[in-house]
Structures are given as C-alpha cells and as structure tokens.
Amino acid sequence: MDVVIIGAGTAGLAAYRAAKAVTPSVLLIEGGNHGTTCARVGCMPSKLLIAAAEAAHDASTAEPFGVHATVRVDGRAVLDRVRRERDRFVGFVVDGVEQIPASDKITGWARFTAPGRLSVNDEVLLPRAVVVATGSSPFVPPVLADVKDRIVINDDVFAWEDLPDSVAVFGAGVIGLELGQALHRLGVRVRVFGKGGRLGILTDPVVRAAALRTLASEIPIDLDASVRSVRTEGERVVVEWQDSDGQSRVESFAYALAATGRRPNVRGLELEKAGLALDERGLADVDRSTLQAGTSNVFFAGDINPEVPLLHEAADEGRIAGDNAARYPAVKHGARRSLLAIAFTDPQLAVAGETFAGVQKHAPDAAIGEVSFENQGRSRVMLKNRGALRVYADLATGRFWGAEMAGPRAENIAHLLAWAHQQGLTIDQMLAMPFYHPVIEEGLRTALRDAVGARKAARK
Secondary structure, three states: EEEEEEOOOOOHHHHHHHHHOOOEEEEEEOOOOOOOOHHOOOOOHHHHHHHHHHHHHHHHHOHHHOOOOOOOOOHHHHHHHHHHHHHHHHHHHHHHHHOOHHHEEOOEEEEEEEEEEEEOOEEEEOOOOEEEEEEEEEEHHHHHHHHHEEEOHHHOOOOOOOOOOEEEEEEHHHHHHHHHHHHHHHHEHHHHHEEOOOOOOOOHHHHHHHHHHHHHOOOOOOOOEEEEEEEOOEEEEEEEEEEEOEEEEEEOOOOOOOOOEEEEEEOOOOOOHOOOOOOOOEEEOOOOOOOEOOOOOEEEEEEOOOOOHHHHHHOOOOOOHHHHHHHOOOOOOHHHOEEEEEEOOOOOOEEEEEOOHHHHOOOOEEEEEEEOOOOOHHHHHOOOOEEEEEEEEEOOOOOEEEEEEOOOOOOHHHHHHHHHHHOOHHHHHHHHOOOOOOHHHHHHHHHHHHHHHHHHHHHO
16 A cells, blocks of 8 residues: 555545545545534634624624614524534535545544554554644643533534523634634623733734734733633633733633634554654654655644644645655655735734744844724725734845734735735835725735835835
C-alpha cells in the first residue's frame, strides 16, 4: 500500500484526492462522523445562526432610518433552520465520501505501533507514507471543571431545541465573539470572559481598540477577566469574578459556553511510536511548505497543525500532504497562499497578509496607513460607520505587507488585500487600481494614501 490517510475531514479528503491523482493505492481511515468540522459544527452552522441574529438586529435597530419594526424571535424556529441547513451542507460532504470506492476506505481508529506501521481494527498496515489529518477538538479549561453538566461547546449550541435565557461565554476568540454576539442579538443575555487581552484574530492595538469599543457597547466583554470561581447551583452556572474596577461580581447563567480554543486530535494515535520527534504537546515539527515531519514518511495536514486552523488552509495542506505522501521520498515544496482570516462579528474582523504582530517582528519601522470608518461616506450612509483599518508596507520599497481591519464588509475588503499581498503589489500599485464612489473601499484608499504619506515623511 502506498498511502494511508487518517481522517476524512477537509484536509483528509483533499489529501485523498491529491494522492489518488498520483497512485491508485490509497486508503482513507475515519473513526468518527463524516461531514467535516466546518459543515457539521463550525463555519456553516455558526453563519446560519449569525444570519438570523443579523436579521433580528437590523430590524430592531432600523429606527434611525425612519423605519419602525417590532421584532419577535422564535428560538425554536431559528435553531430548526440552523439544523436543517446544516444537515444539508453535511449531506453534500457525506455524499462525496460515499462515492469513494469501498476498497479505498475503512471505518475505525488508527494508531501507530512502530515507525511505518499502523493498526486499525486489529489489522496491520504497512504503508509507504502516512497523512495524519485528524483535526482538532474544543478545549475546556480547568476553571470550568466544576460545572460539567452545564458546559456547552460550539458543537452543542447547534443541537439546542430552543434558545436559553442566558449564557456565560468563556473565550474572546473568533468562536466566542461570533456566537456570543449572535446569541445576544437573538435575545439571550450574554457576558464574555476573555483572557490575556485577546480579541478575535486581531493583533493591532489600534484596530483592536476600535473593535472593542463597538462590541463592548453591545455586550459586556472583559478581555482579561479575573474569574475567581465557576460553580453550579441547581441548574444554573454561577460565575464570580473581579471586574476592572476591582469590584467583586457574581452573576448566574443557564449555561457556560467554552470557547477557549481547540486542541489537535492526537490522543490515541500513539505518535510516540511513529519514530517522530515530538514537542511537549505531543506534536511533531512539520515543514509548512511540504507538511512533512522531519525526514520521515509521515505528513500532517489540517487543524492538527494549529498554526492556521482555517478551512481553506486545511484544503491546501491536504493537497500538498497527499501529493507528497504519494510521491515519497520525492518530496517537493508546495505553494502556500497569503494569510486570510475573517471573523463574522459586527463589525467584521479581518487579517490579510502579515499581521501587525508579524510585521513588528521584522520591521518595527514599517510604513503604516490608517482609516477610521466613523466618518467614511458609504459606511455612514448605512449606519455601519464603526471600526478601523490599518495597512502595513515596506518603508524602502513600498511593498504591501499586510493589514488588519474591524469594520463593514471586511470579508470583501480582506480578499482584495490578500490578493494584493499574494501578487506582491506595492501600495502605489494598489492605489493605481480603480475605486468607485461611493463605496466602503474608498476607506481602503484613504488608508493606502496615509501609508504613502508615512513613507514620504520617514524618508525625508
């Protein structure tokens, strides 16, 4: 057998297709449910919930336009649509898996028993190369250990029959912010407890501050909460914490939502028997451009690599890993795309190219351009005039390095910026592109012009 792929999620399926294009001898192993994290419990059901929340919010906040509406949220109907549409998306993936020849797939849990040797359902496999694409699972921190019966993760939210009256959200990353704001807009009382000052995907302090002002004006958010205890009283979760003013606070909720990140699924794989050098987390050091662990015949793709846990990155990694596994030992470097990450909050958050933190490491004197959306024309017309955008460029050449944004239509603008970054454009070349009027992209033009000015000022 040439290639064994462990995991049939986004990365595993991409690896299977890539490997099959090179060799017919490929086996796909899956022990859990088919359907991918994105379709079943991630991207798609969360966006369905957010879409319902946006509809409710837009209607209930239309008065400044002179439009008056009464909004009633039917929680059961909301969640019924989420599940129906979610199941539809999952069905597409399952249909694809079912079309894979039976000889190419096994249901079971694989583990390494020695370098180059696997066991699944008591059967021994000796593949020439292995792709590990087992994904990740939600992490529940020790602070929630005493409320096990009232903890939910994002997977559980989409299984609710009705909306609860209140939820304490632990984690101010993308999942916590998206679900927290959506639940709030659907009438659920929400409070977000963060840690370490993190806010979604943002590292730029100016953009982060602009995003926090808007988000915190809608729902209570503490980005570095000093939580003293989380306990249950009957069927309620009681959280005791110290606020930023040093005051002790106590509040009761129906559930605690653990949105505190995800951890790679390595348990049960027995990677230590695969002959790989592992770190303290039990993970191998993987080359980002080949997905190979050292010089071994083992490749890792998807969320098991926690660097960029995004669907399009998982698909790219699966393609590269599957191709290299099929060609092993003739491994080659695969092309990776520019970073593109988006959070579907309101305002939306986005990062394209390099992050502010990444730029600061190698070029602390980078040219930075900025725009606030508070007075940006089209944003103000739509009453979406909140947030900020900052772009970063090489001081000497003007090459565009990256951007961070919190604002309207960030999902669209971020694509333009990621494309510009991947093409290696300069900010002058970006400014030579057409800009219509009146559009939100004119805000991007303002930021680019500001970066040009920063370059000129620094070079005088």
